[in-house]
Structure formats: structure tokens, C-alpha cells
Amino acid sequence: MYLFGLSADAIILLLVGLLASTTHSQAAVWAQGALVMLWVFFWDLSVTVTAYAIVGEMSSTRMRAKSVGLARNLYNVCGIGAGFLNTYSVSATAWNWKGKAAFLWFGTCVLALVWTYFRLPEGKGRSFRELDILFERGVPARDFKKTVIADHEEK
Numbered sequence: 660m661y662l663f664g665l666s667a668d669a670i671i672l673l674l675v676g677l678l679a680s681t682t683h684s685q686a687a688v689w690a691q692g693a694l695v696m697l698w699v700f701f702w703d704l705s706v707t708v709t710a711y712a713i714v715g716e717m718s719s720t721r722m723r724a725k726s727v728g729l730a731r732n733l734y735n736v737c738g739i740g741a742g743f744l745n746t747y748s749v750s751a752t753a754w755n756w757k758g759k760a761a762f763l764w765f766g767t768c769v770l771a772l773v774w775t776y777f778r779l780p781e782g783k784g785r786s787f788r789e790l791d792i793l794f795e796r797g798v799p800a801r802d803f804k805k806t807v808i809a810d811h812e813e814k
Contacts, residue, residue: 660705660709661710664701664704665706665768665772667705668698668701668702668706669772671694671695671697671698671701672761672762672765673765674694675698675761676758676759676760676761679691679756679759679761680759713779714730716790717779744763777801780793780798780803781803785803789808792808793808
């Protein structure tokens, strides 16, 4: 769901940026507005919801509280940075990118998408014990789903 959400969001952000770059009609502005609303829908339905579960499930059992706290603090710091970037990128008195600001977020979304595909393991159907064993073994993220762990196996 996380990967799907990032994919949908990347496509929508690219479309917003392309519309802002190629046409300047009133219809294009309305289309950008509709696409941004669609982007928020997909973002809120997929990425924001699953991010909390991913942070809670993927971190080591012993380090879960610290991992969740660190992740939340990093999220807040990035939110402050994003707020500054958004303000300058769409402001008519600053960078004045208007809809082209979507290209900036398209780039960050693609980076997150690539990282997620190659580095974020699939935790569906796994217990915390199994996830800890897979991480200790150094199993690549793409192999988490198909790796078998015996019931009696210990770390």
C-alpha cells in the first residue's frame, strides 16, 4: 500500500508540474487544483496511514520506543523544512514556481519510491520475532516475503 501510494503520488505530482509548465489557461489551473486534491487523497489514504505502522513494526523490539521517537522527530524537522520550501516555491514575491513546485516534490517522491522498493522489507504476516531474525540474518528487503523461518528457530 505504501509503494502504491508513492507511485500514485509521483504520477500526480508529475502531471501537476507538466500542466504548470506547458499551458497557462484557466482550465489547466483548475486541472492542477483537482490533481492536487487527488494527490492529497492518495497521500492521506496510503502513505500517512501506513507510515505509522511501518515505523512501529520494522524497528527492533528492543529499540522500538527510541526508533519511533527518532522517526517522529525527524518527521517534524522535515516538516519544518518542507514548510519553508513550500512558502518560497509558490510565493509570487519569492521563487514564483507556482505549479512547477510539484517537480520538487515529484523528485523527493521518486527518491522515496526507489528507496522503498529496494530497501523497505515486506512485514505482512510476520511476527516481531520473525522480523528480528530476518534482520539479524541480513536478509535483503526484497527476500523478506519468501524467506522461511522455522517455528523453533531462535535469533
